[in-house]
Amino acid sequence: xxxxxxxxxxxxxxxxxxxxxxxxxxxxxxxxxxxxxxxxxxxxxxxxxxxxxxxxxxxxxxxxx
Amino acid sequence: xxxxxxxxxxxxxxxxxxxxxxxxxxxxxxxxxxxxxxxxxxxxxxxxxxxxxxxxxxxxxxxxxxxxxxxxxxxxxxxxxxxxxxxxxxxxxxxxxxxxxxxxxxxxxxxxxxxxxxxxxxxxxxxxxxxxxxxxxxxxxxxxxxxxxxxxxxxxxxxxxxxxxxxxxxxxxxxxxxxxxxxxxxxxxxxxxxxxxxxxxxxxxxxxxxxxxxxxxxxxxxxxxxxxxxxxxxxxxxxxxxxxxxxxxxxxxxxxxxxxxxxxxxxxxxxxxxxxxxxxxxxxxxxxxxxxxxxxxxxxxxxxxxxxxxxxxxxxxxxxxxxxxxxxxxxxxxxxxxxxxxxxxxxxxxxxxxxxxxxxxxxxxxxxxxxxxxxxxxxxxxxxxxxxxxxxxxxxxxxxxxxxxxxxxxxxxxxxxxxxxxxxxxxxxxxxxxxxxxxxxxxxxxxxxxxxxxxxxxxxxxxxxxxxxxxxxxxxxxxxxxxxxxxxxxxxxxxxxxxxxxxxxxxxxxxxxxxxxxxxxxxxxxxxxxxxxxxxxxxxxx
Numbered sequence: 001x002x003x004x005x006x007x008x009x010x011x012x013x014x015x016x017x018x019x020x021x022x023x024x025x026x027x028x029x030x031x032x033x034x035x036x037x038x039x040x041x042x043x044x045x046x047x048x049x050x051x052x053x054x055x056x057x058x059x060x061x062x063x064x065x
Numbered sequence: 066x067x068x069x070x071x072x073x074x075x076x077x078x079x080x081x082x083x084x085x086x087x088x089x090x091x092x093x094x095x096x097x098x099x100x101x102x103x104x105x106x107x108x109x110x111x112x113x114x115x116x117x118x119x120x121x122x123x124x125x126x127x128x129x130x131x132x133x134x135x136x137x138x139x140x141x142x143x144x145x146x147x148x149x150x151x152x153x154x155x156x157x158x159x160x161x162x163x164x165x166x167x168x169x170x171x172x173x174x175x176x177x178x179x180x181x182x183x184x185x186x187x188x189x190x191x192x193x194x195x196x197x198x199x200x201x202x203x204x205x206x207x208x209x210x211x212x213x214x215x216x217x218x219x220x221x222x223x224x225x226x227x228x229x230x231x232x233x234x235x236x237x238x239x240x241x242x243x244x245x246x247x248x249x250x251x252x253x254x255x256x257x258x259x260x261x262x263x264x265x266x267x268x269x270x271x272x273x274x275x276x277x278x279x280x281x282x283x284x285x286x287x288x289x290x291x292x293x294x295x296x297x298x299x300x301x302x303x304x305x306x307x308x309x310x311x312x313x314x315x316x317x318x319x320x321x322x323x324x325x326x327x328x329x330x331x332x333x334x335x336x337x338x339x340x341x342x343x344x345x346x347x348x349x350x351x352x353x354x355x356x357x358x359x360x361x362x363x364x365x366x367x368x369x370x371x372x373x374x375x376x377x378x379x380x381x382x383x384x385x386x387x388x389x390x391x392x393x394x395x396x397x398x399x400x401x402x403x404x405x406x407x408x409x410x411x412x413x414x415x416x417x418x419x420x421x422x423x424x425x426x427x428x429x430x431x432x433x434x435x436x437x438x439x440x441x442x443x444x445x446x447x448x449x450x451x452x453x454x455x456x457x458x459x460x461x462x463x464x465x466x467x468x469x470x471x472x473x474x475x476x477x478x479x480x481x482x483x484x485x486x487x488x489x490x491x492x493x494x495x496x497x498x499x500x501x502x503x504x505x506x507x508x509x510x511x512x513x514x515x516x517x518x519x520x521x522x523x524x525x526x527x528x529x530x531x532x533x534x535x536x537x538x539x540x541x542x543x544x545x546x547x548x549x550x551x552x553x554x555x556x557x558x559x560x561x562x563x564x565x566x567x568x569x570x571x572x573x574x575x576x577x578x579x580x581x582x583x584x585x586x587x588x589x590x591x592x593x594x595x596x597x598x599x600x601x602x603x604x605x606x607x
Contacts, residue, residue, distance in 0.1 A: 037461040040465060040472060
């Protein structure tokens with residue numbers, strides 16, 4: 001399996017809204033915790049360390065923090 | 066110049082009192098094939114293994130017996146198998162507390178449980194809990210027994226090595242005793258002198274790695290309690306005695322309790338009985354009657370020497386590598402060092418193998434140390450998150466684990482010791498058994514299996530073995546001077562032996578090393594191929 005970086009969301013605006021809505025009314029700490037749990041759920045769904053590593057590369061961008 | 070003999074710690078038991086050796090009256094240093102420095106579990110196992118192979122061994126220890134405290138308490142199946150080959154596995158099994166289940170709690174809630182023995186048909190359980198002093202005593206008693214039968218092995222208590230000098234043909238040791246100094250010459254020295262190894266210091270060798278910024282309090286508590294014999298671990302326990310806590314049963318109604326204290330602590334204050342009791346009381350409740358048997362505070366450290374072999378000096382156990390304890394990877398890996406080294410040193414001393422075989426000790430056990438350090442470091446990062454993000458993910462795992470099975474394997478309260486597989490090691494030969502099980506691939510320790518009234522591992526002697534399953538063992542002999550035997554066995558499809566060694570294959574031939582690791586395996590070997598694999602396993606080229 002390789003990481004999909006081509007557009008893959010049938011309803012991009014709906015996905016974006018779902019992410020933002022989930023954080024509605026949360027404190028910064030609660031949001032951070034939610035994001036961490038979400039990442040773990042998605043990592044398990046992907047189930048492939050190489051894909052996860054490729055995703056981390058993309059997320060890190062050009063290497064600047 | 067030399068410091069007077071003064072014990073560094075109080076003894077629990079005087080197992081090998083000082084006795085003057087005739088070597089101390091020689092004009093020239095007496096010469097011994099092997100001198101082992103340090104009479105802990107690793108030094109004693111190394112000496113015993115070598116003695117059983119017919120080598121003359123002297124063990125030097127700066128004390129006269131075992132120190133206080135339980136220290137290493139979790140001994141793995143592989144350690145019991147090694148001890149069984151050496152003749153004290155049954156004693157350890159009989160005295161030890163057998164356990165295989167673990168439970169992990171957060172606050173009051175159980176979030177994860179594991180069972181380490183998925184299949185039967187092994188002589189030994191996955192783990193026994195047994196105080197290190199018992200292990201040392203059993204090894205010392207076994208050494209005394211084989212010595213009475215003629216083996217040339219002796220333990221010299223209150224013999225402190227103050228210096229050593231290495232030349233091309235041997236090592237000279239400067240030793241201090243209550244009767245003053247003397248010298249010994251050794252063909253090889255095995256340094257099993259612990260994490261603070263004075264030999265390593267004396268040789269100016271580095272011990273690189275990480276110290277984790279946390280302190281753990283051990284309280285060994287004597288009480289009669291009916292907790293199940295399981296490993297119980299708490300993250301953020303409801304009783305607030307530490308950031309985490311561990312409860313584990315030992316023999317003699319002793320319970321090991323560990324509390325995670327944090328980094329900035331006053332060690333002396335924390336070790337006061339009243340302070341320790343306050344933490345234990347909070348955990349056990351006010352009505353439990355107990356006595357404090359032993360307490361200690363330690364930090365987590367993961368370090369290793371760059372190389373475990375320095376010419377004629379070989380390092381084994383904690384002197385070579387140190388890991389944090391929540392995984393039982395210290396003493397267990399040290400015993401695997403001992404068994405890896407003993408047969409190699411024996412064959413080198415017999416002149417049938419050379420440098421390559423000794424170097425393979427460093428390669429194989431170095432890789433094992435890296436694996437242990439990796440596991441230990443990951444566990445420690447989970448227990449002691451090193452950054453805000455690290456804590457965020459740790460807490461997210463714990464939040465999810467109670468309700469979601471997928472998160473439970475991520476909970477890391479220590480990954481328990483499993484024996485190293487010497488994958489890709491230079492001495493490992495071909496894997497030419499299509500359909501063969503992964504667990505018995507070349508480099509792996511032989512899985513045990515029931516055999517008649519006993520077990521497969523009992524059937525293996527201390528040498529190389531050619532094990533033929535459902536076929537005639539090819540008629541091949543070992544090189545001159547190398548212990549070698551051929552074993553033919555038959556098994557039915559569903560026997561544990563077939564499941565563990567044949568897999569989908571109808572027959573198989575295994576070449577097994579003296580340390581019960583698989584060297585090579587075939588479906589249809591040729592005598593020439595077996596000969597090559599055997600020479601390869603001995604480190605002799607061509």
